[in-house]
Amino acid sequence: MRVLVVGAGLAGLTAANDLAAQGEDVQVLEARDRVGGRMHGIEVAEGSWADAGAAYLGERHTELLALMAETDLKAVSTTMDGASRFALGQDARTPDAQSVPGRFPPLSGVALGELFDLLDEVTRTIRVDAPWLTPDAERLDATTAAEWAEENLRHPDARLFFPLFLGEMMAAAPADVSVLHMAFYLRSGGGLRYLNAFAGGAQESRIDGGAHRLCEALAARLGDRVRLAEPVLAVEQDDDGVTVRTEGGAYRGDTVIIAVPPVLADRIDFRPGLPAPRSSDRTAPGCAVKVHLVHPSPLWRDMGLSGWSVSSDGPLLSTVDDSPPGGVGVLTGFVTGEEARRYAALPPAEQRAAAVAQAARLFPGLPEPIGFHVTNWLDEPYSRGCYAALFGPGDWIAQGPGLTRPHGRVHWAGTETSTEFFGLMEGAIRSGHRAAAEAADDHLTAGSAL
Numbered sequence: 001m002r003v004l005v006v007g008a009g010l011a012g013l014t015a016a017n018d019l020a021a022q023g024e025d026v027q028v029l030e031a032r033d034r035v036g037g038r039m040h041g042i043e044v045a046e047g048s049w050a051d052a053g054a055a056y057l058g059e060r061h062t063e064l065l066a067l068m069a070e071t072d073l074k075a076v077s078t079t080m081d082g083a084s085r086f087a088l089g090q091d092a093r094t095p096d097a098q099s100v101p102g103r104f105p106p107l108s109g110v111a112l113g114e115l116f117d118l119l120d121e122v123t124r125t126i127r128v129d130a131p132w133l134t135p136d137a138e139r140l141d142a143t144t145a146a147e148w149a150e151e152n153l154r155h156p157d158a159r160l161f162f163p164l165f166l167g168e169m170m171a172a173a174p175a176d177v178s179v180l181h182m183a184f185y186l187r188s189g190g191g192l193r194y195l196n197a198f199a200g201g202a203q204e205s206r207i208d209g210g211a212h213r214l215c216e217a218l219a220a221r222l223g224d225r226v227r228l229a230e231p232v233l234a235v236e237q238d239d240d241g242v243t244v245r246t247e248g249g250a251y252r253g254d255t256v257i258i259a260v261p262p263v264l265a266d267r268i269d270f271r272p273g274l275p276a277p278r279s280s281d282r283t284a285p286g287c288a289v290k291v292h293l294v295h296p297s298p299l300w301r302d303m304g305l306s307g308w309s310v311s312s313d314g315p316l317l318s319t320v321d322d323s324p325p326g327g328v329g330v331l332t333g334f335v336t337g338e339e340a341r342r343y344a345a346l347p348p349a350e351q352r353a354a355a356v357a358q359a360a361r362l363f364p365g366l367p368e369p370i371g372f373h374v375t376n377w378l379d380e381p382y383s384r385g386c387y388a389a390l391f392g393p394g395d396w397i398a399q400g401p402g403l404t405r406p407h408g409r410v411h412w413a414g415t416e417t418s419t420e421f422f423g424l425m426e427g428a429i430r431s432g433h434r435a436a437a438e439a440a441d442d443h444l445t446a447g448s449a450l
């Protein structure tokens with residue numbers, strides 16, 4: 001059997017590797033001139049790499065850890081020793097960010113307790129395997145997280161912290177996602193406490209040398225079965241097989257796995273057409289800009305600080321120490337939600353000035369960085385989902401039931417098709433395994449009828 005795989009992100013590469021290991025003939029077609037999709041490394045100093053895309057993982061990410069073990073990649077702990085810095089609610093220009101031991105923000109404990117209780121309450125009701133079947137799904141899917149906050153959050157500290165929390169978790173502005181999607185995302189990722197935690201949680205470690213190395217290792221196994229710079233434009237099915245058309249040519253196979261985010265899948269011309277679109281005009285591509293400030297060493301550690309900070313004024317809404325062990329100091333800044341849209345539109349010199357000035361306020365005495373990098377995922381034409389696609393009002397009810405349903409010889413992969421660890425690397429791998437198993441099944445049943 002010949003299987004064509006569209007997209008050489010983690011999901012597509014996982015599926016292709018599974019099928020190749022079973023002896024199937026596989027061809028991967030990737031639009032970019034690199035593999036990895038939303039897993040992308042940048043060399044911030046000679047031999048030191050930072051994650052411009054996905055970075056963090058935890059012990060519940062069992063498929064990811066298994067693939068890392070197979071490809072000889074190690075995990076490094078995310079450093080959290082030292083005090084955190086918080087600049088919440090005050091004028092961003094004042095230099096008085098607060099140092100606080102641990103990670104809990106210096107806001108009303110009662111307000112934050114109530115916020116997390118309310119989020120827990122709505123998260124608990126979600127049918128994670130089929131969110132559209134959740135009791136009260138229609139209402140939860142029709143309401144945005146912004147409307148939910150307006151209705152439910154009374155305390156000013158809860159109102160201040162909620163968008164920061166959502167930005168950090170999902171790179172979402174509250175108006176962009178439905179309550180159903182927000183609650184599903186939290187449940188799918190292991191609950192808000194697991195998702196939000198470093199030690200013992202979903203951000204416990206990173207892949208040594210960069211997450212992109214995993215995709216590179218999977219692609220290396222496939223060799224010339226991965227073709228780069230081949231954006232797929234059309235997928236045509238007939239009685240005998242499938243033809244995938246790219247700008248450069250046409251590829252014939254028995255089955256195809258589409259491993260791209262839903263918004264991009266809808267740009268492919270399917271013949272016969274899909275029974276329903278995979279996204280809507282309310283599906284948002286996510287709002288993430290990652291900033292890396294590079295120093296000769298992690299200088300904030302000398303100040304007794306962990307590098308972790310949260311600010312209610314941008315551009316750097318949070319920062320974290322992503323320094324490689326024993327090397328340069330890498331402070332990663334996250335710019336998400338509405339702030340990302342504003343920051344992404346600034347000229348590069350202004351982006352740098354704003355980020356460097358804020359870092360110096362947060363970590364007093366921090367000098368000019370020796371390196372500075374901005375990765376703007378908003379403008380990436382082949383990643384319309386950063387961190388992951390954001391399902392807006394109506395999306396789960398309309399698109400959810402069809403997300404994994406094969407369309408004849410077309411199967412679906414990608415983190416947005418996984419109800420387990422949706423949006424994460426772990427979800428991408430699980431979706432790749434599922435799609436490969438489905439395609440292999442097609443082989444046994446000699447292709448499925450439309």
Ligand SMILES: Cc1cc2nc3c(=O)[nH]c(=O)nc-3n(C[C@H](O)[C@H](O)[C@H](O)COP(=O)(O)OP(=O)(O)OC[C@H]3O[C@@H](n4cnc5c(N)ncnc54)[C@H](O)[C@@H]3O)c2cc1C
Nearest residue numbers: 007009010011031037038054055056232414415423424425
């Ligand atoms: C800034 C950022 C931070 C993140 N942080 C984390 C984190 O800490 N932990 C975590 O687990 N996850 C994180 N994620 C999410 C994680 O990166 C994704 O869940 C995962 O990489 C998705 O893999 P995928 O294969 O489903 O999709 P993608 O990586 O998007 O792969 C899809 C591939 O398809 C290609 N493509 C698109 N259209 C076409 C076409 N028409 N023809 C051919 N090829 C096409 C794309 O170029 C891409 O290579 C983050 C993402 C971002 C952007």
